[in-house]
Amino acid sequence: MGLGLEVNVDYVSAVALDLAGRVTLAETRPVGIGSDLVALATDVRNSLMADGHTVVRAAVAVPGLVDRDNRTVAWAPNLDWHSRPLADELETAFEGQCPTTVDNDANCAALAESSHGIAVDVEDSLYLTGTIGIGAGIVQSGVLLRGGAGFAGEVGHMPIGHPSAVCGCGRRGCWEASVGLRAMLAAVGMDEASTPLATAALVAERAASDAAVQAALTQLGRDLGNGLATLTAVLNPSAIVLGGYFVPLGEFIVPAAQEVLAERLPSAELHLPEIRLSSLGIQAAALGAAEHALADVFSGALPI
Template identity: 75%
Template structure:
């Protein structure tokens, strides 16, 4: 049985009634995702909805294969007086969000189902020979992965692309990505055309996506406020406050790589001097340790870590990088007061050489260090963090009730 994805406004029901129904459906889905299986009675208690409303929603979601409700052979759940109830469980193996990432030297794809299970992970190197990357490799990867999912009986609800740069308010256009050489590129439209108009696509900043992934799947699941720092050629930050991404007035919050806190003589890819990423970005690190770049930031960092294990000069260079990293983190922590700072990308394999120096500077320079010192954590999600967060973003409309999943013959 296939599925049809209907977006808001696609039915003939009165706008108010349809909107309330969608919002209630999204509320139930979010409860099941956040707090796990529950009986109809328990769902009514969690959401504040009437039990009859819960019954209608569960029946619709079960028909759309988004949930399953335990049968006579399933373990029962006690919900107080009366007969034990049957647990409603988020299923949705066939409902997919597709996350994509494009960077200077690689493209990546991650697909997750409605329950947050990862079904596809793929990375491809991009050889640009010193030229700005095109979208050709991204489009090829996206269409290959989507076609494979569809052939496997899955429904790709939507796609989100993570990019290392500023994204316009429309969530579709890359306003400025200096490391990609993109300015005003309509990435979402290009992908939707490749998808034959059957998969709505949005664009978001890579650090925002990675921060969302860490908050939902990684090392920041236990805190409400965190700061994620990318570790690629560019340096960006994703800010999570009360479980949601902080975007700022223009949607550009987190462009920390271009803070003027780096070496004032270092030339950045944006054309300015003294940007932080010109001191702590991937290529700055490679110049400091005098090694060539490998296929991906992760492989590059692993090669550097291997040398650092036996080479004192490499360790010394990484310690200096850690000091520069700590200075920028102290500035950010003083402003944002995160509970945890998560380092991603190339920082992860080099953590033992970089983090101690960064932590010491953070403790020394943060005015509130004696009262609260944010813990520096290493990402557990690897190079696919941004694509994973993009996949979560792609399912947003399902969890808000903006789309309805209906079975078709």
């Protein structure tokens, strides 16, 4: 059994995956600043073991940069984490019985969408997280693109947002400061709920009868499309997958985003990628992390 975990600003998730690729357990808990990750991880692992399962490895998806050791969170600004030895902390909680690695949340979600979700039919895709932070998982020829230091996909910090908008990283003008969850809530004048999807569902309900909210979401879609045009010009994905809070708001933001993408992409007449909505929900990154946890088993590097 592989245990996949995700920690984010306002929730933690866990997914257990068996060797046949079946999800045997999935749980999400709303929290504050990811403080209950260890509790969730130990609760889920204990539950699996009580049912007779063996958890061979665990992996954690985090919204930030991960060191080359795949164990340390180098920088996660929205969690205010710097050089945090997260794998060590979890292995201590697991009493040394469950080797653990760490990866970026967008990478994990992109992997899950390519294997289980809406991007199974394409070899080249771009996955965009939709939480407080905005990151990308880039799949090319079926393989995750990681870059020279392993930090590829930090698209939320591209300087294409509103110049005055302050980002969680401390800079101004980052894309996520214009299209992240809290930027969207400020634009529509609503408060955050328990999780990004729950929050977006409430906004979608309001938008159904509120023209001002609809207009704000249309502008969000245009800002989103602007960034997607830049990324598409560089990466040429066959499909773009929107995850997280974007999913419940799809009917309000995707048409505007697709329109801007067609307007701004020089190669649009030759190839215009389809914008798709994630089919895996809030647990996409945790599911991808569970797959990551079993990678050495499937390759034969870890005996079972």
